[in-house]
Amino acid sequence: MRSLFVKHAGKQKGLAAVEATLVLPLMLLLMLAIGEFGRALYQYATLTQALRGGALSMDRMGTYVDNPITRAEKESAIKNIIVYGNAAGAGNPVLQGLSKDNVSFSGIYELPADSGNYYSDIGVSYSWQPVFGSEFNTFVAGTISLDFPLSTNMTVRVK
Numbered sequence: 001m002r003s004l005f006v007k008h009a010g011k012q013k014g015l016a017a018v019e020a021t022l023v024l025p026l027m028l029l030l031m032l033a034i035g036e037f038g039r040a041l042y043q044y045a046t047l048t049q050a051l052r053g054g055a056l057s058m059d060r061m062g063t064y065v066d067n068p069i070t071r072a073e074k075e076s077a078i079k080n081i082i083v084y085g086n087a088a089g090a091g092n093p094v095l096q097g098l099s100k101d102n103v104s105f106s107g108i109y110e111l112p113a114d115s116g117n118y119y120s121d122i123g124v125s126y127s128w129q130p131v132f133g134s135e136f137n138t139f140v141a142g143t144i145s146l147d148f149p150l151s152t153n154m155t156v157r158v159k
Contacts, residue, residue, distance in 0.1 A: 047126055106126070125149050
């Protein structure tokens with residue numbers, strides 16, 4: 001019985017190296033894709049936390065509804081908090097490529113009508129780009145863009 005296994009073992013020399021050579025590129029591609037997906041989730045969580053910080057500061061800034069001049073100043077400070085993490089706008093953005101232009105405010109609305117409860121929507125849209133290039137070449141149909149928007153919105157009660 002032992003001679004049967006020894007006889008077939010000689011035919012298998014080098015087969016593991018060939019199999020590893022065939023499978024290794026696919027495994028590396030899969031690992032890179034998983035890493036990029038995790039990075040996208042991390043950046044989305046960072047974007048959401050920055051928006052929460054801006055919404056919380058909007059709630060704590062006092063009167064917002066009555067005075068449009070003060071509203072513009074407060075919106076600028078809130079954009080700084082979302083993008084830079086502080087009201088002064090100092091330092092680096094929380095995400096590379098995030099700017100104050102990515103932050104949007106909707107109008108103020110009252111729900112239910114004549115209740116005195118005012119709300120505003122804050123939104124942030126960020127163009128996520130992978131580390132290893134922003135386009136995929138299909139060699140047949142041109143290129144496919146790999147970047148996509150990460151968007152998050154929040155409704156805040158304002159005074």
